[in-house]
Amino acid sequence: MSSAAKLLRHVVMFKFKDGTDKTLIDKCEQDFKALPSKINVIKDFEWGTDVSGEQRNKGFTHCFVVTFLSKEDLDNIYIPHPAHREFVEGSVKPIIDDILVIDYYTS
Amino acid sequence: MSSAAKLLRHVVMFKFKDGTDKTLIDKCEQDFKALPSKINVIKDFEWGTDVSGEQRNKGFTHCFVVTFLSKEDLDNIYIPHPAHREFVEGSVKPIIDDILVIDYYTS
Numbered sequence: 001m002s003s004a005a006k007l008l009r010h011v012v013m014f015k016f017k018d019g020t021d022k023t024l025i026d027k028c029e030q031d032f033k034a035l036p037s038k039i040n041v042i043k044d045f046e047w048g049t050d051v052s053g054e055q056r057n058k059g060f061t062h063c064f065v066v067t068f069l070s071k072e073d074l075d076n077i078y079i080p081h082p083a084h085r086e087f088v089e090g091s092v093k094p095i096i097d098d099i100l101v102i103d104y105y106t107s
Numbered sequence: 108m109s110s111a112a113k114l115l116r117h118v119v120m121f122k123f124k125d126g127t128d129k130t131l132i133d134k135c136e137q138d139f140k141a142l143p144s145k146i147n148v149i150k151d152f153e154w155g156t157d158v159s160g161e162q163r164n165k166g167f168t169h170c171f172v173v174t175f176l177s178k179e180d181l182d183n184i185y186i187p188h189p190a191h192r193e194f195v196e197g198s199v200k201p202i203i204d205d206i207l208v209i210d211y212y213t214s
Contacts, residue, residue, distance in 0.1 A: 009155065011118065011170055013209060048116065048211025051178060056208035063118055063209045065172075071158060100207070101163040102120060102170045104155025 007043065007106045008068045010078075013060035015098040024095050031091040032064055038083040041073035042066055060100060074103065114150065114213045115175045117185075120167035122205040131202050138198040139171055145190040148180035149173055167207060181210065 016025055029047070036042040044067035050057045068074045078084055092099075123132055136154070143149040151174035157164045175181045185191055199206075 008158075009153075009170075009172075010159075013207075046116075046213055048213060050209045050211060051115075052117075052208050052210035053182070054208050054210075056206055058207055060207070060209060063116075063211050065116075075160070099163055100120075100165055100167070101159050101161050102157045102167060103159035103161075104157060104170050106153055106155060 005069075008071055008074060009104050009106060010066040010068065010074055011102045011104070012064045012066065013100040014062040014064075014092070014096060015059040016061065016095050017097045020095045024091075028091045028095060029062070031087050035066075035083060035087060039078055039081050041068055041077045043069055058100075059098065071103065112176075115178055115181060116211050116213060117173040117175065117181055118209045118211070119171045119173065120207040121169040121171075121199070121203060122166040123168065123202050124204045127202045131198075135198045135202060136169070138194050142173075142190060142194060146185055146188050148175055148184045150176055165207075166205065178210065 014028075016028075032047065033045070036045045045065070046067075047062065047064040050061050050063065066074075066078070068078065121135075123135075139154065140152070143152045152172070153174075154169065154171040157168050157170065173181075173185070175185065
């Protein structure tokens with residue numbers, strides 16, 4: 001994650017509805033992973049599932065870190081982008097219980 | 108954040124007690140930032156404060172991402188390390204309202 005340039009990290013955590021079919025969670029992961037190839041303001045993309053044993057994840061099982069050069073790219077290009085909208089509406093909303101988002105600039 | 112090697116990201120979010128003196132929050136940030144110089148299994152360290160406008164941060168204002176080579180380094184060296192323990196007891200616990208932690212492996 002080290003970088004000389006200041007970057008914006010968009011940290012997104014997902015908690016899926018109890019009993020969600022694993023194939024739908026897999027599809028959600030794959031569709032999120034596909035966004036960087038569709039939205040060129042995404043400069044880095046990383047994700048994983050929780051392996052902590054601290055019981056401090058508050059039910060969130062997935063963490064995605066999407067990196068942009070600026071908040072403008074996030075707010076004005078990524079969020080309203082048709083590929084992002086389609087992902088949110090089609091792959092996330094039907095199965096999501098809760099979402100947590102923090103955006104921060106690297107120093 | 109790109110990396111060829113598989114790494115463990117320890118994502119920690121802080122929500123401070125209402126009314127916490129800014130000098131104590133500043134000290135907490137500085138003391139966290141000092142850990143990589145004291146604990147050599149920390150391979151990368153990044154943090155920032157929330158700038159999202161989505162109102163999905165659930166009161167968490169600070170996000171720290173601490174990177175390790177393995178979960179063993181996190182669990183067996185970092186967590187019980189005296190410098191970490193001192194930081195948690197002295198700089199975090201007196202002012203913390205809530206903590207969220209997710210650990211994930213990069214793929």
